[in-house]
Amino acid sequence: MxxxxxxxxxxxxxxxxxxxxxxxxxxxxxxxxxxxxxxxxxxxxxxxxxxxxxxxxxxxxxxxxxxxxxxxxxxxxxxxxxxxxxxSVRVLNARRTVLELMLSDHPFDCLVCAKSGNCDLQSLAQRLGIREIPFQGEQSTYRKDTSPSIIRDMDKCIMCRRCETMCNQVQTVGALSAVNRGFQAVVAPAFEMNLDHSPCTYCGQCISVCPTGALTEVDHTRQVINALADPKKTVIVQTAPAVRVALGEEFGMEPGTIVTGKMAAALRKLGFNYVFDTDFAADLTIMEEGTELLGRLNKFLAGDKKVKLPILTSCCPAWVKFFEHNFPDMLDIPSTARSPQQMFGAIAKNYFAEKINVKREDLVVVSIMPCVAKKYECSREEFSTNGNPDVDYSLSTRELAQFIKQANIDFNSLDDEDFDRPLGESTGAAVIFGTTGGVIEAAVRTAYEIHTGKKLDKVDFQQIRGLENVRSASVDVDGFELKIGIAHGLGNARKLLEDIRDGKSEFHAIEIMACPGGCIGGGGQPYHHGDTSILKARFKAIYREDAGKTIRKSHENPYIIQLYKEFLGKPCSELSHHLLHTKYFDRQDDVFVD
Amino acid sequence: MSHIKFKLNPEQLTELKEVCKSFNNDKGELINVLHKAQGIFGYLPAEVQEVVAKELKISVAQVYGVVTFYSFFSMMPKGQHPISICMGTACYVRGGEKVLDEFKRILNIQVGETTPDGKYSMSCLRCVGACGLAPVVMVGDKVYGRVAPDGVRDILKNYE
Missing domain, CATH: 3.10.20.740 (Ubiquitin-like (UB roll))
Structure with a gap:
């Protein structure tokens, strides 16, 4: 051409x-x-x-x-x-009038609004120097809708419809659309159901792009503070990999600044009894998921035609809910491994609690996540025992930043501290869970060595890395060509899933993350206001953190080895299955009209 | 929201899918598809919208968005006796609104709603071309002229 x-x-x-x-x-x-x-x-x-x-x-x-x-x-x-x-004067006057009209139908509760300081409407009012609203009249009102992760407060909606684009075009979830007209217009699920009766996956991308406080996350900081103040409770915390490369932004640091040490120090100052790392559980995930992948591959290579391939990663709760709603005929394809957050919770409440002689009910597990879907995930019934959840509260990166500021901690001047042992030790393989492509690279590092019995010369699989929406790569595993697919963003995931359904997929393993960029672009991260250079900086930081680790393969984590020796036996053992694996549900009928 | 549960039977489902197909299941034809569908069912219950969404490969939320945007589309089944009150200029200045209020009061429903027994539904229209008879009310195909609020009950008596 x-x-x-x-x-x-x-x-x-x-x-x-x-x-x-x-x-x-x-x-x-x-x-x-x-x-x-x-x-x-x-x-x-x-x-x-x-x-x-x-x-x-x-x-x-x-x-x-x-x-x-x-x-x-x-x-x-x-x-x-x-x-x-x-x-021109005409432009400035028109722009001002448009904004004044918008503000005339917007609540004036900036002082107590979750978006205050990050609100595009507020900053524009500031920028245009609006000092009074000349228009007075009726204000539109709509019921507040609270779900396990997301709060919709449509009184604050300015009908920009960014959320609608994220939900329909980018994520193809289709939970939100502009409905009604004129003064009654709002963004809502079909038939104005509540979000928890819609196919919403709680990915939170709508929150990420909302210019106002119309869409925000459910805040659990108060509950965490209360738990910390309760002398009967032992409160432990886990931090997801993507948090450490974004948290610094909330304290004025350059995007891509790694604040792992300061974050651990801050959490200790906040009063957590043990500061642990979700990365430990990410290593554990690799042991379980990698073993499952090898098991299926070996069966496949032995000529088993019924084995389910490709295997799909299952770390991302929004992705899990997405396939439960949209691909209920394929629930046996994803790995049964729980997400790192939930593996951590199960190990904490069943292994660590006993180790430190604390009753399950007296151990409070808090997670710090780049995500709002994690709030929903820890509330899922299958992740609790007698009503006591494995993970009690999940805070977003933004909520943690707020909490640190609230506690008068000068984050920037903190000295680096380390995580506690045993559930705080992790490898480079765990860190890269925080970006698209990371989970599958971590799995390959371990699966390769376990399968071939050989040491990898180089643990960096550059062919897997990148930010293209859908990627494919192949890895030579001792003569066998392992074909890998990667998608981030649920719309991209849908394409790979439809290929599988049509029998067109060539992949052996597929990694999927619901949010564009993976967890670094999660719905609970500091607002990027549409600036993709921020996501790229976080992306690079994740791989820098990995490269700086002494141990970079999950199966070499000494505390993981110890955990299997002392407690679990071996990967995919009966106890592992009970504590670290899960099952999926057909959610087609969860969507209904009241 | 419709409180009357609607269930598509297999023939209706096939007919609805045929309508979508006649527009090549093109999402750009959503309004035309809904127009035809309302022609068949008289209104657009949730289940009809769900089928249309699936066939056109768009979200139900977006279909619902269009249904609620255009006043032509309705999610309420029409009553056995649909009542239309003219709000055209001539009817309005001669007390059409008072007539409307009386209907609202007696039937205890709002414009666009249907009585729980499914007997009456109420809508407004703009001019039936009988301004000399203002204010005008239509029940089904029958036109009532020079209606006063105290005549509303007499009109309804014809349909009890």
Whole structure:
């Protein structure tokens, strides 16, 4: 095919001339020359293939010479010779009026709003210097909807519909849509059911992109504080791999700063009796899931036609709920291994509690997660014994940051501290769970060595790494070509799943993470406000942390070896199955009209 | 929301799928599909929307979004005797709203709703071209002219 020559058009914006590709919008062109036109609905995470420009909020209007009306810059394509003014009196007045009208139908509870300080509406009101709302009248009201992970407060919705794009186009979950019209318009599940009666997976990507406090996570900080204050309770904490490469952002550090040591120190200061690491359980996951993968592969290689391949990872609770809703005919394909959060909980309450002579009911397990679906996961019935959950509370990265600030801890000046033993020791393989491709790379490191009995020369599998939406790689395991598929974002996962259903999938193993980027882009992470460079910085930091570890293969973690020796026996043993594996449920009928 | 449970029988299901197919299961044709579907069932119960969503490969939430956006679409089955009260200019200035209020009071339903026994449903319309008879009320195909609030009960008596 002939190379397409880019057609350029020349336009002038605020007196500056710029040449841009034909088809670009005024908004894009302005951005190129450093003019940041404000907007509340536009969202463009180009390299993640996420774009949303409904032209709905009308904040980005600009004046185009020769045009009668103001033009919404995010949906107006550039034309040769166009002369644009982004800050004429007419534009500034219109923009102000639009915002004032929006604010006239928005609650004034910024002081107690979960999004305060991170709210696009609030910062725009600040930026435009709004000091009073000239419009007074009725305000729209809608019931608050609380689910295990996500709170919908539609009184704060400005109908930008970013969440709708994330939920439908990117994640293909289809829980949310704009419904009704005019003053009654809200974003809601079908038939205005509550979220917990919808196919919502609690991935939280809607929260990540919501410009206001309309979508927020359920906050469990108070319960954790109460547990810490209770002298009868022993409170332990586990921290997911992706938290340590993002938490620093909440304290003004550069994206990609690794704060593992400071985080452990802060948690100890907060009063947790033991500061442990979900990474320990990630190593354990590899032992179980890797063994399961090898078991299925060996059967397959021995000619067993019925063996279920590819095997799918099962660490991500949003992904688990997604396939339970959408692929109930394929519940026997995913690995039965529980997620690291739940493996940690089961080991803590069944092994560690006994070790330190504390009753199960008196041990409180808290997890720090980059995720809001983890809140839902720890509330799932199968992960509790006699009503006592394996993991009691799950806090997001954002909630932990808030908690640290609340406790007057000067995070930035903390000296690095280490995790406690035994459940705090981990390997580089566990750290990379925090990004797309990491779980499967960790599994390959262990499966390779166990299967071949040989040592890997190099543990870095570069062919697996990357941020492309769907990737495939193959790894030579002693002459056998192991074919691996990787998807992040549930819409991408759906494609791989449909291939399997149609018998077109060539893969032996597939890793899936619900959030774009994997856990580094999780719904509970510090808000990235659509800036993909932040995700890339976190991505690189994860691999830096891995490279800095002395032990980089899960099966070499000495405390994992000890755990099997003392307690579990061997991977996929009867006790392992009881404590570390799970089953999945057909959730098609969970979606119903009240 | 409909309180009357609706269940598609196999023939209706096939018919609905045929409608979707006649528009090539194209999600861009959603409004046309819903239009036809309402023509068949008289309204768009949840189950109909679920089938349409599945056939057109879009979320039920989005189908519901369109159904609730356009006032033409209804999730309420029409009553045995659909009542339409004209709110056109002539009828309005001659007291159409008072007539409407009386219907609301007696039937205890709002515009767009159906009585729990399924007997009456109420809607507003804009001008039936009989402005000389304003205010005008239609029940089914029958037109009542010069209706006063105290005449509402007499009209309903015809349908008891």
């Amino acid at each position: 002939r190379n397409q020559i880019m057609e350029l058009v020349k336009i002038t914006i605020d007196g500056k001339t710029v040449e841009v590709e034909k088809g670009a919008t005024i908004y894009d062109a302005a951005k190129l020359i450093g003019i940041d036109i404000p907007t509340l609905c536009y969202m463009n995470m180009g390299d993640m293939n996420i774009k949303h420009n409904p032209g709905g909020c009308r904040i980005c209007v600009v004046e185009v010479e020769g045009r009668r009306n103001l033009a919404p810059s995010c949906v107006t394509p550039v034309m040769n010779g166009m002369v644009v003014n982004t800050h």
